Amino acid sequence: MTLEGFSGYGGDYYESAALAHILDYHSVTIEGEPIDEAFCFGASGGITSGYAICPSIPGFNREPGIAIVGRYRSYLTGPDLVMLFFSRLGIESDVFESTDDEEAEVRLRWTLSNGYPALLWSSPPDWSLLDWPETLGNYRFVVAGMEGDEATCAGPYSVPVVMGSRTLRDSRSTVLALKNRFVRIDIEGTDPKDGRISEETARRAVWEGLDDAVGERRSPTHRSYGITGLEELARNLDNPKKRKGWRRAYNPETVYPALRDAYSSIEGSSASGGLLRPLYARFLWQAARLFGSQELAGAAEFYEDLGRKWTTFAGLLMPDRPPFRETRALVAKRRELWTSASDPAGATAEYRLAQARLDAMAKDFTPFGAAEYADFLTWLKEELLELLEDERIGAQEVEGALANLGE
Numbered sequence: 001m002t003l004e005g006f007s008g009y010g011g012d013y014y015e016s017a018a019l020a021h022i023l024d025y026h027s028v029t030i031e032g033e034p035i036d037e038a039f040c041f042g043a044s045g046g047i048t049s050g051y052a053i054c055p056s057i058p059g060f061n062r063e064p065g066i067a068i069v070g071r072y073r074s075y076l077t078g079p080d081l082v083m084l085f086f087s088r089l090g091i092e093s094d095v096f097e098s099t100d101d102e103e104a105e106v107r108l109r110w111t112l113s114n115g116y117p118a119l120l121w122s123s124p125p126d127w128s129l130l131d132w133p134e135t136l137g138n139y140r141f142v143v144a145g146m147e148g149d150e151a152t153c154a155g156p157y158s159v160p161v162v163m164g165s166r167t168l169r170d171s172r173s174t175v176l177a178l179k180n181r182f183v184r185i186d187i188e189g190t191d192p193k194d195g196r197i198s199e200e201t202a203r204r205a206v207w208e209g210l211d212d213a214v215g216e217r218r219s220p221t222h223r224s225y226g227i228t229g230l231e232e233l234a235r236n237l238d239n240p241k242k243r244k245g246w247r248r249a250y251n252p253e254t255v256y257p258a259l260r261d262a263y264s265s266i267e268g269s270s271a272s273g274g275l276l277r278p279l280y281a282r283f284l285w286q287a288a289r290l291f292g293s294q295e296l297a298g299a300a301e302f303y304e305d306l307g308r309k310w311t312t313f314a315g316l317l318m319p320d321r322p323p324f325r326e327t328r329a330l331v332a333k334r335r336e337l338w339t340s341a342s343d344p345a346g347a348t349a350e351y352r353l354a355q356a357r358l359d360a361m362a363k364d365f366t367p368f369g370a371a372e373y374a375d376f377l378t379w380l381k382e383e384l385l386e387l388l389e390d391e392r393i394g395a396q397e398v399e400g401a402l403a404n405l406g407e
Contacts, residue, residue, distance in 0.1 A: 002144050002145035002152045002160065003025065003112065003115060003117055003144050003145050005025065006021075006025050006117060006144040006145070006154075007024070007025075008020065008021030008022075008024040008025060008142070008144075008154055009021070009154050009155070009157060009158050009159055009160060010156060010157060010158040010338070010339070011037050011156060011271070012037055012038075012041075012270050012271045012272050012279050013037070013041060013071075013269065013270040013271075013276060013279055014128065014130070014135075014139060014140055014141060014155075014156060015041075015044075015071070015140045016037045016038075016040045016041035016044065016279070017037050017040075017154075017156070018119050018140045018141050018142050018154070019037070019040035019041075019044065019082070019085060019119070020035065020036060020037040020039075020040045021117070021142045021144075021154045022117060022119055022142060022184075022185060023035050023040070023089075025117050025144075026185060026187050026195055027195045028089065028091065028187065028195040028196075028197065029195060029196055029197065030197050030198075030199060030202045031196065031197070031198065031199055031202075032196060035197075036282075036286075037279070038279055038280075038282035038283040038285075038286060039202075039206075039283060039286055040085070041276075041279050041280065041283055042206065042209045042210070042213075042280060042283030042284070042286075042287065043085060043088060043089075043205040043206055043208070043209035043283075044072075044081060044082070044084070044085035044209060044212075045071075045072030045073060045081060045085075045209060045212040045213060045216075046072050046209055046210070046212065046213040046280050046283065047070055047071065047072055047213055047275075047276055047277065047280045048069060048070065048071065048072050048073070048074075048213070048216050048217070048220075048225065048226060048227070049069070049070070049217075049226070049227045049230050049275075049388070049391050050068075050069035050070075050220075050222075050224060050225035050226050050227070050229045050230055051067070051068060051069060051224060051225075051229040051230045051232070051233045052065075052066070052067040052069050052075070052136060052224060052225060052229075053065060053066055053067075053224075053244070054132065065132055065133070065261070066133060066257075066258045066261040066262050066265070067132070067133040067134070067136060067261060067262070067265040068230070068262050068265045068266050068275060069136075069225050069229075069230075069265070070265075070266070070269070070275035070276040070277070071269075071276060072212060072213055072216060073216065073221065073222075073225070074136055074138075074225070075136060075222055075225045077138070079095045079121075079181060079183050082119065082140075082183055083095065083183060085205075086185050088201075088204065088205035088208055088209075089197055089201060089202075089205055090197065090201055091185050091186075091187055092185065092186055092187075093183050093184065093185045093186075094183065094184055094185075094186070095181060095182070095183050096108075096111070096181065096182055096183075096184070097179075097180055097181040098180050099179070099180070100180075101169050101172075101173050101180065104169075104172065104173075104180035105165065105168075105169055108120070108143065108146065108182060109146050111182070111184055112143065112144075112145055112146055116184040116185075116186070117142050117143065117144045117154075117184070118142065118143045118182040118183070118184055119140060119141075119142050119182060119183045119184070120140070120141065120142075120143060120172060120181065120182035120183075121138055121139070121140055121172070121175055121181055121182070122139050122140075122141070122168070122171035122172045122174075122175050123137060123138075123139060123171050123174050123175045124137075124139040125139065125141075125153075125155070125161075125163065125167070125171050126348055126352070127155060127157075127161050127163070127344050127345070127347075127348045128141075128155060128156065129156075129334045129337065129338070129347075129348065129351050130268070130269070131264075132261075133261040133262075133264050133265040133269075134264060134265055134268055134269035135269070137175065138175060139171075139175075141153055141154060141155050142154040143168070143182075144160070146165060148165075149164055149165045149166070150162050150163070150164060150165060151163045151164075151165055151168045153168075155344065156271070156338040157337075157338060157341055157344045157347070158339065158340075158342075159341075159342055159344065161344045162344075162345075199290065202290060203290050203291060206283075206286070206287045206290055206291075207402070207405060209283075210287065210398060210401075210402050210405075211402060213395075213398065214395070214398060214399045214402055217395045217399075218399075227388070227391065227392075227395075230384075230388060231388060232244065233245075233384075234381055234384040234385050234388055235381075235385075237377050237378075237380060237381040237384065238374065238377035238378045238380075238381050246258065246377055247373075247374065247377055251373070252366050252367065252368040252369065252370060252372075252373040253364075253366045255367065255368070255373070256323075256362055256365050256367055257362075259317045259318065259324075259367075260327050260362075262314075262317055263314050263317045263318055263327065263328070263331065264327075264331055266310055266311070266313070266314040266317075267311060267314045267331050268331040268334055268335070271335050271338055271339060272307070273307070273310075273311055273314075273335070274306075274307030274308065274310045274311045275307070275310040276307075277303045277304075277306045277307030277310055278303075278304060278307040280303050280307075281300045281301075281303035281304040281306075281307060282300075284296055284297075284299050284300035284303060284398070285297065285300040287300075288300055291405055293401055293404070293405065295397070295400060295401035295404060296398075296401045296405075298397060298401075299394065299397040299398050299401055302393070302394050302397055303394055306390055306391070306394055309387055309390060310387065313383055313384065313387050315328070316379075316380060316383055317380070319367070319376075321367070322361065323358055323361045323362045323365060324367070326357075326358050326361060327358060327362075330351075330354055330355060330358055333351060333354060334351060337350070337351060
């Protein structure tokens with residue numbers, strides 16, 4: 001049975017959508033105005049520019065494990081960022097965890113029966129249509145009800161997703177980290193008691209979210225997942241002597257999965273694509289209005305354009321030939337199903353069938369000759385270095401606006 005009054009379904013990016021769903025259920029607003037996903041995304045840290053490679057991924061049959069990382073500190077394995085976001089709004093949150101699968105389910109059912117939806121971590125459920133490159137193995141979504149052997153979940157679709165309780169248990173216990181953990185919030189006895197947040201509190205949350213992104217850009221806490229990792233990839237992309245360079249790591253026969261994963265992490269982790277820059281631009285527009293800042297409005301316009309540039313770059317990873325064309329079509333299909341499918345189970349089956357056909361087509365596929373491959377990587381390197389210069393400019397615009405807000 002779904003919690004009475006729960007209506008938050010769908011969204012752009014799974015993590016920020018889950019935050020928005022929780023706030024919506026508890027009727028948390030900014031001076032009476034609903035808090036949308038873009039606000040949640042930016043005020044919880046926003047974006048980064050990074051590169052992740054995982055040669056061996058337990059539980060994932062999608063080698064090689066390449067991701068262009070766009071989300072702030074997405075590598076973290078604790079609930080701290082989620083709880084910090086709620087605290088910025090003056091809302092208390094609690095984290096529940098257990099090493100015992102059965103006890104974890106009992107706690108989840110108890111929480112739901114007491115009127116609290118749960119934001120939980122799991123490996124990417126099949127219905128999410130995502131894999132390691134888009135999630136780094138950790139998926140977040142809201143469970144809004146459990147009855148018998150079924151759980152009602154709020155996922156990327158505009159309708160509820162029904163998940164078997166056994167499948168839910170397996171997803172929670174096989175996640176790479178955060179096994180059997182979930183977070184709930186309680187606005188009773190906290191400020192705001194009625195869920196109405198002041199503009200002053202909202203501005204403080206926005207300022208701190210902007211500061212997170214600026215600080216991570218200036219001094220990444222994890223080299224690979226910050227701009228330094230992506231810069232290192234770009235510099236060495238066509239270098240046959242560097243271990244992390246693609247010229248050495250992959251040959252013309254083995255590079256397709258790397259290109260596929262890089263493309264999907266840019267275009268397929270969210271409904272709007274563009275390495276999450278379009279979603280961040282929406283947050284910056286809100287920040288500009290809250291502060292009355294023309295500089296933030298200018299940054300919002302810049303990031304709208306930057307999102308389009310990342311989409312263009314992603315297209316370069318997929319030359320106009322099979323099975324690259326089919327790969328682009330599959331990612332587009334994923335985003336289409338999220339926004340329009342009325343039957344998540346049917347959508348999942350349809351998507352996985354198309355994915356199986358593509359995998360069969362791509363098996364033993366050699367997309368380039370040796371000389372063409374070397375030229376392709378050199379060209380890709382030049383395009384990526386140019387894009388990273390735009391990333392620097394965007395970060396400087398936000399940092400400059402933030403400095404003036406603090407004056």
